[in-house]
Amino acid sequence: MREKAADRLRVDLCGIELENPVIPASGTFGYGYEFAEIYDINRLGTFSFKGTTRQPRFGNPTPRIAECPAGMINAVGLQNPGVEKVISEELPRLKKVFSKPVMANVSGFSIEEYAETCAMLEAEEQVGWLEVNISCPNVHGGGMSFGTDPKQAAAVTRAVRAVTKKPVIMKLSPNVTDIAEMAAACEEAGADGISLINTLQGMRINLKTRRPVLANVMGGVSGPCVFPVALRMVWQVCRTVKIPVIGMGGVSTAEDVLEMMTAGAAAVEVGAANLTDPRACLRIIEELPAAMDRYGIRSLRELRSPEG
Amino acid sequence: MEQTLLRIEENRPLTRDILKIRLTGDVSGVERPGQFVNIKLEGLFLRRPISVFDREEDAITLIYRTVGVGTRRLSEMKAGETLDVLTGLGNGYDLTRAGDRPLLLGGGAGVPPLYWLARVLREQGKRVTAVLGFNSAEDVFAEEDFRKLGCETTVTTADGSHGIRGFVTDAMPEEYSYFYACGPEPMMRAVDRRAKTEGEFSLEERMGCGFGACMGCSCRTRDGMKRICREGPVLRRGEILWEK
Ligand SMILES: Cc1cc2nc3c(=O)[nH]c(=O)nc-3n(C[C@H](O)[C@H](O)[C@H](O)COP(=O)(O)OP(=O)(O)OC[C@H]3O[C@@H](n4cnc5c(N)ncnc54)[C@H](O)[C@@H]3O)c2cc1C
Ligand SMILES: Cc1cc2nc3c(=O)[nH]c(=O)nc-3n(C[C@H](O)[C@H](O)[C@H](O)COP(=O)(O)O)c2cc1C
Ligand code: FES
Numbered sequence: 418m419r420e421k422a423a424d425r426l427r428v429d430l431c432g433i434e435l436e437n438p439v440i441p442a443s444g445t446f447g448y449g450y451e452f453a454e455i456y457d458i459n460r461l462g463t464f465s466f467k468g469t470t471r472q473p474r475f476g477n478p479t480p481r482i483a484e485c486p487a488g489m490i491n492a493v494g495l496q497n498p499g500v501e502k503v504i505s506e507e508l509p510r511l512k513k514v515f516s517k518p519v520m521a522n523v524s525g526f527s528i529e530e531y532a533e534t535c536a537m538l539e540a541e542e543q544v545g546w547l548e549v550n551i552s553c554p555n556v557h558g559g560g561m562s563f564g565t566d567p568k569q570a571a572a573v574t575r576a577v578r579a580v581t582k583k584p585v586i587m588k589l590s591p592n593v594t595d596i597a598e599m600a601a602a603c604e605e606a607g608a609d610g611i612s613l614i615n616t617l618q619g620m621r622i623n624l625k626t627r628r629p630v631l632a633n634v635m636g637g638v639s640g641p642c643v644f645p646v647a648l649r650m651v652w653q654v655c656r657t658v659k660i661p662v663i664g665m666g667g668v669s670t671a672e673d674v675l676e677m678m679t680a681g682a683a684a685v686e687v688g689a690a691n692l693t694d695p696r697a698c699l700r701i702i703e704e705l706p707a708a709m710d711r712y713g714i715r716s717l718r719e720l721r722s723p724e725g
Numbered sequence: 726m727e728q729t730l731l732r733i734e735e736n737r738p739l740t741r742d743i744l745k746i747r748l749t750g751d752v753s754g755v756e757r758p759g760q761f762v763n764i765k766l767e768g769l770f771l772r773r774p775i776s777v778f779d780r781e782e783d784a785i786t787l788i789y790r791t792v793g794v795g796t797r798r799l800s801e802m803k804a805g806e807t808l809d810v811l812t813g814l815g816n817g818y819d820l821t822r823a824g825d826r827p828l829l830l831g832g833g834a835g836v837p838p839l840y841w842l843a844r845v846l847r848e849q850g851k852r853v854t855a856v857l858g859f860n861s862a863e864d865v866f867a868e869e870d871f872r873k874l875g876c877e878t879t880v881t882t883a884d885g886s887h888g889i890r891g892f893v894t895d896a897m898p899e900e901y902s903y904f905y906a907c908g909p910e911p912m913m914r915a916v917d918r919r920a921k922t923e924g925e926f927s928l929e930e931r932m933g934c935g936f937g938a939c940m941g942c943s944c945r946t947r948d949g950m951k952r953i954c955r956e957g958p959v960l961r962r963g964e965i966l967w968e969k
Pocket of ligand 2: 495588641668687689690940
């Protein structure tokens, strides 16, 4: 019976089996150590580690965080120690607390940079998937984000595809007019999967100072407030591409996971919820079977045949 | 870090905008003076970080100023209600550096974390001087608490309505072995300019998580990047890069 219960949550992500579909999203889980202090992170399907770039980055000036109703806005600016340190320090440390394949989240500011960073991660055995964040400005493209131009998105996909045998999951920005077009461009260029959504651009103003709250003025909105927008985009993308889609954006309950997967997602990432409720992912995993019972869902795999 | 449900025993005003709240439950995560807790409040997405004013076996006390929606909501909560709290956050003060005559400098809402520190230093038999700065007589709190510990306590007010007129830097003693400072940034910069010894400051930053996961609170230091919530909030005088 126990075996069977565990089986209900199993999903496949680009050829690698996950014990359950719950994946902490990049930038909200560090390298896992802080969470390993309060629960066994091997309970997770996997997790996506902090966005990694070729060179170390300090990120944006502070304040980097603002609050909004049912969510938050961040302008961290991809602070990370750079891929070399990730390989020499973070991954060996991670191995001690996490025994499953991990998802490497990669960012870049030029096509060459994406390819170089991914090539360096190719030899890392524990890296199961590359999740390529294209919500970054292209320094050679007038600062326009790779994620807002299907040609640029395809070019990044091809460059990364060429240097790795690992599954390449392209992570889309929602700050576009036609999300399906972006997903289709990545699929055609050889992506093995799509994940979405990254944060939505937003800002807050402090009325006491009449200045923007964030030093960077604008940041990315995430949390429960973006869930309906994210779900809509996941639905559209699932009806456009054949490759697996990871749904994310505002997921904080088992029901949210089921909605995302009913829309067609193969797995689900959880971001901001980890920051305010460090046990959020564990709680969602534990609540999933009962939530499935409530809606007569025998196994998560049965949800993955979207129609309409 | 621990996540725990704490019961409000008491939540009462000390001044027009300062309240003292006592919480009971499993506070085993709270280890050192200078650490803080992060409090979940109904209807608000982000938690609110507040320093630990004092710690007992099964209780902690916090002192907070109502400045916005979260602290106002906290001020409306009643005895018997529970709070979801992350405890044991941050590095806390380094007590090994105090020397025999430590000086504690607190300004306004920066006074609270110094109290538990003062108590531990007094228990170690140190001669502790506390200089507490406020705007006006009606804003003063915790003065008696520090006196009762046996600290040589001086209060300054900006308008001179209580204690010495001026800022904490106007009442710094001639002799001390080390200092611990917490308060508004202009006060801490002034302390940095005036201080004659090594010391440490507790800093503030807007936080996404409070436990090291989001990189929301990063700060450049002479020793590289630090997260205020994890490698801070207490930084040594010598490593801080005061910007501008
Ligand atoms: C480590 C640490 C310890 C603290 N200890 C104390 C204490 O002992 N007593 C006390 O009165 N205050 C303390 N503060 C400040 C306290 O966190 C803020 O006053 C509080 O978060 C304000 O919340 P609000 O909803 O009332 O204000 P709002 O302005 O409505 O808050 C909006 C957002 O900004 C954040 N924010 C606003 N002001 C600050 C601030 N000064 N620092 C960090 N985040 C802020 C809030 O947390 C929230 O996310 C501490 C802050 C930090 C970082
Ligand atoms: C503080 C913070 C940092 C983030 N950093 C990254 C990052 O480095 N790379 C990335 O691809 N996405 C990053 N994201 C986006 C999340 O991975 C996720 O796509 C987004 O927050 C939506 O999910 P949520 O609403 O569940 O948070 C970050 C989000 C937050 C809140
Ligand atoms: S507040 Fe999240 S890392 Fe410090």
